Amino acid sequence: MVDIPEHLLKRAAQARAKALGISVEKALAEMKGQEDPTIVSKEPEVIAFEEVPTPAAETPAPVTETPAPVTEIPVPVTETPAPAAETISPVKEEHAAETTEKVAAVKIEQKPPAAKAPAPAKVDTPDEVDFAPEVKVTQRLLTVVKAKPIQKPVSEPVDKVNTWPHLMLPEFVSLMAMTAFLILLSAILQAPLLEEANPNVTPNPAKAPWYFLGLQELLSYWDPQIAGVMIPLVLGVVVWMAFPYIDRNPETHPSKRKFAIMFYTFFLAGAGVLTIIGVLFRGPGWNWTYPWIDGIWFDDLLDWIHFE
Amino acid sequence: MQKLSLRDRIKEARVSATDSFRGGKLMSSIFRPGSPFRKGYVDSPRNRSYVVMNNVLYHLHPVKVKRHGVRLSYTLCLGGLSFFLFIVLTITGIWLMFYFRPTELAYVDIQALQTDIAFGSLVRNMHRWGAHLMVLVVFLHMSRVFYHGAYKAPREFNWVIGVILLLLTLLLSFTGYLLPWDQLAIWAVTVGGNMAGYTPVIGAQAKFGLFAGLEATTATLLRFYVLHVLFLPFIIVIFMAVHFWRVRKDGGISGPL
Numbered sequence: 001m002v003d004i005p006e007h008l009l010k011r012a013a014q015a016r017a018k019a020l021g022i023s024v025e026k027a028l029a030e031m032k033g034q035e036d037p038t039i040v041s042k043e044p045e046v047i048a049f050e051e052v053p054t055p056a057a058e059t060p061a062p063v064t065e066t067p068a069p070v071t072e073i074p075v076p077v078t079e080t081p082a083p084a085a086e087t088i089s090p091v092k093e094e095h096a097a098e099t100t101e102k103v104a105a106v107k108i109e110q111k112p113p114a115a116k117a118p119a120p121a122k123v124d125t126p127d128e129v130d131f132a133p134e135v136k137v138t139q140r141l142l143t144v145v146k147a148k149p150i151q152k153p154v155s156e157p158v159d160k161v162n163t164w165p166h167l168m169l170p171e172f173v174s175l176m177a178m179t180a181f182l183i184l185l186s187a188i189l190q191a192p193l194l195e196e197a198n199p200n201v202t203p204n205p206a207k208a209p210w211y212f213l214g215l216q217e218l219l220s221y222w223d224p225q226i227a228g229v230m231i232p233l234v235l236g237v238v239v240w241m242a243f244p245y246i247d248r249n250p251e252t253h254p255s256k257r258k259f260a261i262m263f264y265t266f267f268l269a270g271a272g273v274l275t276i277i278g279v280l281f282r283g284p285g286w287n288w289t290y291p292w293i294d295g296i297w298f299d300d301l302l303d304w305i306h307f308e
Numbered sequence: 309m310q311k312l313s314l315r316d317r318i319k320e321a322r323v324s325a326t327d328s329f330r331g332g333k334l335m336s337s338i339f340r341p342g343s344p345f346r347k348g349y350v351d352s353p354r355n356r357s358y359v360v361m362n363n364v365l366y367h368l369h370p371v372k373v374k375r376h377g378v379r380l381s382y383t384l385c386l387g388g389l390s391f392f393l394f395i396v397l398t399i400t401g402i403w404l405m406f407y408f409r410p411t412e413l414a415y416v417d418i419q420a421l422q423t424d425i426a427f428g429s430l431v432r433n434m435h436r437w438g439a440h441l442m443v444l445v446v447f448l449h450m451s452r453v454f455y456h457g458a459y460k461a462p463r464e465f466n467w468v469i470g471v472i473l474l475l476l477t478l479l480l481s482f483t484g485y486l487l488p489w490d491q492l493a494i495w496a497v498t499v500g501g502n503m504a505g506y507t508p509v510i511g512a513q514a515k516f517g518l519f520a521g522l523e524a525t526t527a528t529l530l531r532f533y534v535l536h537v538l539f540l541p542f543i544i545v546i547f548m549a550v551h552f553w554r555v556r557k558d559g560g561i562s563g564p565l
């Protein structure tokens with residue numbers, strides 16, 4: 001026998017002890033051959049066992065049903081001992097032989113069954129297989145592998161189409177449409193250019209770029225520290241960025257996330273209304289004006305709309 | 309053998325010339341296998357995969373996408389159009405840089421651009437309206453993502469990057485607003501910069517840093533110029549790269565609803 005290093009033997013013994021639920025010392029002793037190996041009985045997970053009421057089954061059949069601790073070894077049964085075979089009639093004998101063919105897995109005894117199983121003495125027919133080998137087991141259990149697939153499908157198959165041409169073609173078309181729109185817009189509308197910058201001449205009103213006009217409108221209501229900084233900074237940046245972490249509802253359908261939809265729509269409407277007010281309804285001194293009566297104070301739109 | 313008509317012979321010659329060019333070494337070296345520009349491209353599922361897989365676009369698009377995602381009504385192409393507008397703005401912006409000096413001469417340069425330089429007015433208009441459009445499109449893109457709940461797991465972080473991209477877009481637009489150096493520009497930026505001055509604790513410093521002084525001067529102009537043409541585009545490209553990469557890593561487009 002090959003000399004196994006002590007530390008490897010110990011590790012194997014620990015694994016065996018864990019698998020069989022025995023102490024490490026016992027497992028070690030077993031492996032060194034100082035003690036009989038522990039045998040654990042386990043219910044077989046797959047048994048193709050068909051119970052057919054045959055005369056053979058009525059008699060105690062020690063081969064297939066044994067209360068003793070057993071290990072399961074799938075044995076392709078070609079010839080099964082039928083102890084009662086001699087006692088039955090020829091017609092039934094044929095039937096019994098048929099059923100024994102169906103047995104796919106049998107439990108066999110590891111230890112001599114003589115003491116435990118009240119089995120009838122075996123008939124020493126030449127074609128009988130001895131299922132009680134008086135051999136010491138030389139193999140040992142390394143690990144117990146659960147009978148589950150090692151790969152699990154995690155995603156459902158999705159209906160997909162080729163990117164070329166089904167995605168790239170619409171993209172190309174929308175890109176061309178956008179280019180055409182932009183060139184057309186630029187050809188028609190002249191970008192504003194007022195007099196040269198003069199820090200000494202303040203226009204009335206002085207307006208920020210349009211995307212900040214909602215903020216500028218808010219500034220006229222509240223203290224600038226609240227309206228100009230806290231709202232855009234806290235609401236606009238922090239809450240906005242953290243939104244996926246605040247909204248833990250996994251649903252995506254609008255009907256199942258009414259609050260989020262409402263929240264966003266409210267924000268959108270608020271920002272839109274404030275911006276429109278800032279753009280169109282604010283005149284000199286940030287006073288309320290009506291664009292159709294007093295005109296528009298928004299130089300970005302200088303070339304867009306003319307009021308006479 | 310049947311004699312070919314002149315027209316058929318011309319057609320044959322044209323086809324063989326095209327084939328020998330498309331199948332030649334030059335075209336084969338430029339276009340990778342599966343390209344529609346190579347000789348012998350046939351419309352097959354294999355070649356459709358190769359078109360993307362053997363293309364630089366493979367960095368942006370997977371070979372296959374979810375069927376609902378290619379419906380125009382699902383995304384309205386808003387994300388793609390944001391990116392496209394950024395490219396348009398980069399091209400027109402680089403063009404404008406040839407004619408612009410961020411000094412006291414800025415206003416004169418813009419005037420010259422509008423009157424003296426071929427297509428100067430058109431390109432300036434495209435840059436300006438394109439910028440406004442980009443702010444709008446990015447905002448609409450964000451709204452679309454919100455209404456589809458597309459920020460939910462595993463896409464939470466990509467939403468965060470998206471908000472950063474929106475802020476960078478606003479900053480790019482805001483810094484560009486000053487560059488024409490006219491009354492509209494300087495006073496809009498003054499109003500915007502004064503808002504930054506209301507920041508608690510570091511308000512004065514923030515305003516001073518933004519203006520490079522106490523008010524908008526030509527020093528501010530230079531500062532905004534460098535931010536606008538170099539610093540912010542550099543930052544936004546990095547965030548865009550991560551944004552697009554995460555779109556694919558998080559399993560492509562969201563949904564369907």
